[in-house]
Amino acid sequence: MTTHAPQAGRTVTLPVSLDEAVAALTAMPAAVPVAGGTDLMSAVNSGLLRPAALVGLNRIREIRGWQYQDGHALLGAGLTHARMGRPDFAALIPGLAAAARAAGPPQVRNAGTLGGNIVSAAPTGDALPVLAALEANVVIAGPDGGRRETPVGHLLAGMDMLQPGEIVGFIRVPLLHAPQVFLKATGRTGPGRAIASVALVLDPARRGVRCAVGAVAPMPLRPLEAEHWVAGLIDWDGARGLAPEVCTAFGDYVAAACIPDPLPAEDGTEPPPLSPAVVHVRRTVAALARRALGRALA
Numbered sequence: 394m395t396t397h398a399p400q401a402g403r404t405v406t407l408p409v410s411l412d413e414a415v416a417a418l419t420a421m422p423a424a425v426p427v428a429g430g431t432d433l434m435s436a437v438n439s440g441l442l443r444p445a446a447l448v449g450l451n452r453i454r455e456i457r458g459w460q461y462q463d464g465h466a467l468l469g470a471g472l473t474h475a476r477m478g479r480p481d482f483a484a485l486i487p488g489l490a491a492a493a494r495a496a497g498p499p500q501v502r503n504a505g506t507l508g509g510n511i512v513s514a515a516p517t518g519d520a521l522p523v524l525a526a527l528e529a530n531v532v533i534a535g536p537d538g539g540r541r542e543t544p545v546g547h548l549l550a551g552m553d554m555l556q557p558g559e560i561v562g563f564i565r566v567p568l569l570h571a572p573q574v575f576l577k578a579t580g581r582t583g584p585g586r587a588i589a590s591v592a593l594v595l596d597p598a599r600r601g602v603r604c605a606v607g608a609v610a611p612m613p614l615r616p617l618e619a620e621h622w623v624a625g626l627i628d629w630d631g632a633r634g635l636a637p638e639v640c641t642a643f644g645d646y647v648a649a650a651c652i653p654d655p656l657p658a659e660d661g662t663e664p665p666p667l668s669p670a671v672v673h674v675r676r677t678v679a680a681l682a683r684r685a686l687g688r689a690l691a
């Protein structure tokens with residue numbers, strides 16, 4: 394582990410293992426971990442954050458690749474979007490690879506990491522709906538070599554927060570060996586943040602369709618009833634195709650579940666209609682979900 398003090402009162406520590414990084418954070422409670430820095434340095438540059446010290450995670454080799462474990466892939470939190478977008482990773486977890494390829498311009502994809510995407514927990518984080526649809530877990534490293542595991546959704550919902558000194562080390566993702574689709578709509582041409590995104594994965598072993606919608610709420614939303622309904626219509630032992638009308642109905646079901654109509658007031662008066670902007674996002678979600686299902690079953 395190396396430590397630099399480029400300015401008085403500012404320390405940058407560069408550990409080479411997860412346990413060293415945890416030890417550095419425990420020793421300096423005011424220190425903040427930094428991976429690619431794409432989110433963190435934006436916050437520093439805009440004056441929102443003034444970390445007293447930084448613990449850089451880029452020299453920790455154990456979190457920059459992946460390994461296989463009991464039908465799962467254990468992905469290092471330090472995997473960059475660029476690495477996840479490559480064909481060998483796409484063959485393993487195609488939904489996450491598609492999200493990684495869609496995440497920002499090349500400079501951001503080269504530096505930004507999976508762990509940073511999760512901990513930043515931005516509603517527009519592209520990896521997040523895919524991890525929600527895959528029902529992935531995060532493996533968290535803590536003091537004294539401790540490791541604990543929690544669903545990504547619990548971390549994003551704030552039901553289980555990172556404690557002082559803890560670092561996201563790995564993400565445990567099931568290997569489903571079936572089609573996965575990630576689709577994203579942006580408000581502009583070229584790289585941009587999502588105004589809506591949809592991740593859809595097939596799980597033939599459990600005869601399940603799992604879908605998550607990103608960017609329309611603070612965290613990805615799972616339309617569980619729509620998933621269950623459409624999974625029951627698929628001939629899992631046969632051709633697996635569905636009529637276009639069914640895909641359209643699925644898209645509408647997902648969109649209405651994630652962006653519902655406002656309820657009438659308690660006194661029975663009609664609520665105001667959804668604004669045109671919200672109606673646009675709802676139509677976008679319906680179109681993305683319809684296409685995602687069609688592509689997954691094609």
Ligand SMILES: Cc1cc2nc3c(=O)[nH]c(=O)nc-3n(C[C@H](O)[C@H](O)[C@H](O)COP(=O)(O)OP(=O)(O)OC[C@H]3O[C@@H](n4cnc5c(N)ncnc54)[C@H](O)[C@@H]3O)c2cc1C
Binds near residue numbers: 495507
């Ligand atoms: C111009 C631009 C465009 C972007 N476009 C997109 C986009 O289209 N889609 C998208 O999803 N994102 C986008 N982003 C956001 C960003 O690139 C991603 O969220 C990225 O994955 C963050 O990773 P990082 O390694 O850079 O995180 P950092 O900036 O290093 O860290 C972010 C936060 O996570 C914490 N952290 C990082 N790693 C860990 C860890 N292992 N354990 C505990 N805490 C950790 C840091 O302390 C910090 O609070 C964009 C960013 C920029 C600047």
